[in-house]
Amino acid sequence: MTATTAPVLAPLPWNRPLISEDDIASVVAALRSGWLTHGPNATAFEQAVREDLGVEDAFAVSSCTAALHLALLAAGIGPGDEVITPSLTFCAAPNAMLQVGARPVFVDVEPATLNTNPEAVHAAITPRTKAIVAMHYGGHPCDLRALRRLADEHGLLLVEDAAHALLAWREGLRAGSVGDLAVFSFYANKVLTSGEGGMLVGRADLVAKARLLGRHGIDSSAWKRHGKGNTADYDVTVPGLKYVMSDLNAALGLSQHRKLAAFTARRAEIAASYTAALADLPGLTTPAVLPGVQHGWFLYPVLVDPAAAPLDRTCLAERLQTEHQIATSIHFRPVHTRQVYRDTARHSLPVTERAAARQLSLPCYPAMTDHDVDRVISAVRTQWI
């Protein structure tokens, strides 16, 4: 008698970039061109994003974190200033606030979308408030009209952290096109990748300041006036940093950008399959899509209520991993609970804390096959039997 063994399941990662031959050819062409730093590819990538969003200007940088840092510096935000931001986010924006000497003021999120709550923002405004940094959670745009109105009424800078929302709309407004500034991430797991990379977009006066700050403070107009490629022939007008995107990264980003619509459509297809197959499970809440929203679907976040479901979020994640080789992720452990921020937090954030204890991100990316999607659905449903 021959022993039978269970088939070995290939691990399904939580996320994997979809890199095609045309992406590889673009990077190889950039390598062969002899121009490796910020140059023709980065400029073309900036132009593509600027035209796509209909914004005044765009600056391709080394990461979204760099874009956030430059946004605050360009707006002159510094010591003594307060910046209102959600805690249910990645640490990049609050870290940038501390780096410029400002104080992050964490506010709660809306229960349905987990987005920055405009009413909570309103309640947190003080005479020291200088800016709002709102985040489009998972790719579902915030209430852009309400946030814009609040910023205008109180003379505040509005920055959209659109790291998750490169192609998303709400009530006819494109995420990333409403703030004075907006930032995007092209990190390896994002809706499109340049390996590492980011983009700062928005008002031309602010992006011009950021461009100067992100290039060592080297006055490029002086370079244009006097320069003949002579590196001695420039001036440094502000103490800047070095945050530009290389042309190798931009070659990949630009190539991926051509596929953004197709990538997002596939993400939406996967999200629709999950919602259709999982929405009936007791204690599991599938993500809401408000009317008038085209979701970017960077994340597919479910909430597991341990009082109504047969298991809690952590147990579900462990079972998916150990029994089905399916990786998941959590977005996010709230920033105000992190060591650096524990003393900063003044308010309780009940919606944030409740969501953070229940949230789980299922795999949702264009490199997934239909079989992968079915595998996730069946693995989740099995836990409810």
Ligand SMILES: Cc1ncc(COP(=O)(O)O)c(C=O)c1O
């Ligand atoms: C909401 C948000 N903002 C900013 C960032 C930082 O992006 P980057 O890694 O490109 O600096 C991330 C990264 O995941 C993020 O999720």
